[in-house]
Amino acid sequence: MGKYLALVKNFFSSAIIKQADIFGNILINIIQIWAVVLIWQTVYSPRLSFGGFTLTDTILYYVVILLITFATYTNTADYISQNIKMGTLSQWLLRPTSILLTELARSLGEQLYKLLILVPIYIIVFLTVYFLRIKTNISILGIVLGGFFMIVGFLLNCLFEYTLSILAFWMDEVWSIKHFKEVVTDLLGGKRAPLAFFPVIIQNINKFLPFQFIYFIPAEYMLGKHTVRNFVGDMSLLLLWLMFFIAVSKILYDQGIRKYGAFGN
Amino acid sequence: MTKELGNTGLLVIELMKTIKKYFKMYFLLVKYAAAADLTYWQNLSIGLLVEIFYQVAFLAFFAVIFFQTKSIAGWGPFEIIVLLGIDTFTSELLVGMILVNNTRELPNKIWSGELDRNLLTPVNPIFILTFGRPYFPSFISALPGFFLIWYGLVKLGVRLTVIGLAGSMLFFILGFILIVNMVLDFSLLTFFFQDTQTLPKIGERIAFSFTSRPDDMFGGFLKVLFFFLLPVVYVSSFSAKALITGIDWKYLCLAVLLTLISLIFTKWLWQKAIKNYSSASS
Numbered sequence: 001m002g003k004y005l006a007l008v009k010n011f012f013s014s015a016i017i018k019q020a021d022i023f024g025n026i027l028i029n030i031i032q033i034w035a036v037v038l039i040w041q042t043v044y045s046p047r048l049s050f051g052g053f054t055l056t057d058t059i060l061y062y063v064v065i066l067l068i069t070f071a072t073y074t075n076t077a078d079y080i081s082q083n084i085k086m087g088t089l090s091q092w093l094l095r096p097t098s099i100l101l102t103e104l105a106r107s108l109g110e111q112l113y114k115l116l117i118l119v120p121i122y123i124i125v126f127l128t129v130y131f132l133r134i135k136t137n138i139s140i141l142g143i144v145l146g147g148f149f150m151i152v153g154f155l156l157n158c159l160f161e162y163t164l165s166i167l168a169f170w171m172d173e174v175w176s177i178k179h180f181k182e183v184v185t186d187l188l189g190g191k192r193a194p195l196a197f198f199p200v201i202i203q204n205i206n207k208f209l210p211f212q213f214i215y216f217i218p219a220e221y222m223l224g225k226h227t228v229r230n231f232v233g234d235m236s237l238l239l240l241w242l243m244f245f246i247a248v249s250k251i252l253y254d255q256g257i258r259k260y261g262a263f264g265n
Numbered sequence: 266m267t268k269e270l271g272n273t274g275l276l277v278i279e280l281m282k283t284i285k286k287y288f289k290m291y292f293l294l295v296k297y298a299a300a301a302d303l304t305y306w307q308n309l310s311i312g313l314l315v316e317i318f319y320q321v322a323f324l325a326f327f328a329v330i331f332f333q334t335k336s337i338a339g340w341g342p343f344e345i346i347v348l349l350g351i352d353t354f355t356s357e358l359l360v361g362m363i364l365v366n367n368t369r370e371l372p373n374k375i376w377s378g379e380l381d382r383n384l385l386t387p388v389n390p391i392f393i394l395t396f397g398r399p400y401f402p403s404f405i406s407a408l409p410g411f412f413l414i415w416y417g418l419v420k421l422g423v424r425l426t427v428i429g430l431a432g433s434m435l436f437f438i439l440g441f442i443l444i445v446n447m448v449l450d451f452s453l454l455t456f457f458f459q460d461t462q463t464l465p466k467i468g469e470r471i472a473f474s475f476t477s478r479p480d481d482m483f484g485g486f487l488k489v490l491f492f493f494l495l496p497v498v499y500v501s502s503f504s505a506k507a508l509i510t511g512i513d514w515k516y517l518c519l520a521v522l523l524t525l526i527s528l529i530f531t532k533w534l535w536q537k538a539i540k541n542y543s544s545a546s547s
Contacts, residue, residue: 024462024463024464032470039330039337040330175315176312179315179319183319197329198329
């Protein structure tokens with residue numbers, strides 16, 4: 001465990017060097033979210049609510065989604081698939097560490113720095129909502145549960161990308177699959193719009209898929225739309241998906257490593 | 266007076282020759298990019314599929330909105346489809362012509378000193394930095410935009426007129442130049458803030474996020490921002506309006522004026538930026 005904590009610390013230190021980029025990325029995501037909020041403001045003009053969301057709920061949803069986007073982001077698929085493709089995975093194989101756990105440590109180290117900047121901002125945001133007495137269901141318990149699901153959502157996202165990255169043992173490029181996964185996750189994960197806005201049939205299918213745990217479920221807890229009553233059901237399904245990705249990635253990895261020649265290209 | 270007219274005429278002829286030369290050069294660059302990409306046609310196919318996935322997801326977002334409402338700022342679903350068709354074409358051209366291998370690479374080029382090579386070529390360096398390496402798959406994935414435009418117009422029962430089409434194309438060309446200048450301006454800030462890679466992405470994020478919005482959405486401060494300072498409304502929204510309802514001459518004149526101002530501003534910024542550049546070797 002100590003070696004992985006040391007890795008987290010090292011990658012955290014590397015992330016600090018790129019602080020200008022982190023602020024740039026925050027600004028880029030704010031612009032994207034703002035554009036979406038503007039369109040919903042226009043749409044809401046004649047109506048009070050959609051799918052149980054008022055305009056205030058929708059704006060707060062996107063504000064929270066911004067935090068979750070940073071918290072659950074990972075580039076595991078790019079990182080590992082490049083190492084496999086270039087043949088540099090060999091260095092990892094010689095280390096007394098698991099590739100998966102090393103990659104989790106790397107992603108976590110990089111995320112920690114972003115969260116150090118964002119969490120204080122969001123504390124201010126939530127306090128502002130409280131002191132302005134904006135009508136919401138936000139509570140401290142909801143924020144804690146949302147934070148918990150955000151962390152586990154990050155883990156799920158890493159595992160998902162790790163599973164995809166292993167396809168690099170067989171494919172020249174996995175970036176297309178990774179982009180496809182991103183597009184689907186953004187849509188069915190609730191980043192583009194709350195899942196409650198989708199047609200009921202899509203909502204019902206999506207309830208069993210893993211995408212919602214990356215953005216939507218953490219946001220629902222933070223906004224108080226999911227409560228402790230939903231916890232067991234959500235957590236059970238999430239654990240099933242975690243075990244699924246761990247199992248599939250292990251099977252694929254064991255098959256792939258036999259094929260690996262460290263040639264690079 | 267005759268002499269002055271003669272000089273002006275010569276200047277215009279020189280300008281036309283220069284534009285023709287750069288068009289020929291760009292056509293060659295696209296040809297080479299196509300040849301390179303077509304050699305690895307599997308990668309090209311996959312690249313195209315990815316671009317189409319993004320377009321489908323983009324349309325799905327608007328489908329979700331129209332699942333909840335009948336209009337956005339007075340624009341019905343088929344008017345929005347025309348707008349999105351033009352925006353799809355714009356976005357893909359932006360990606361293929363300017364972003365992927367060009368402005369996004371500027372921070373790396375400055376940092377590594379590769380920019381020196383571009384500055385030494387006997388070609389306008391802004392041209393090389395902005396258009397030097399086209400990304401061919403985007404040119405193909407821009408084509409579905411035409412289908413969306415056609416579909417929206419058919420559903421609206423709009424009969425195209427020559428003036429409407431010409432006006433739309435003029436708005437598109439002027440709006441595209443405005444967007445390119447805006448993206449380039451943000452990219453050029455990298456010369457002043459060299460420890461960041463994200464400045465080019467800020468300009469492109471503004472372009473991608475707001476060109477797909479109807480101009481009627483913006484009022485007050487937002488109107489000043491997106492009509493004048495970050496002029497994103499002309500390329501898609503006014504272009505679509507020209508096809509559907511006719512040309513708004515007031516805004517067409519404004520677009521011409523803003524294009525001239527933005528060209529002058531970008532040239533000024535480039536000159537300031539290059540003075541600030543000290544090359545990797547020093």
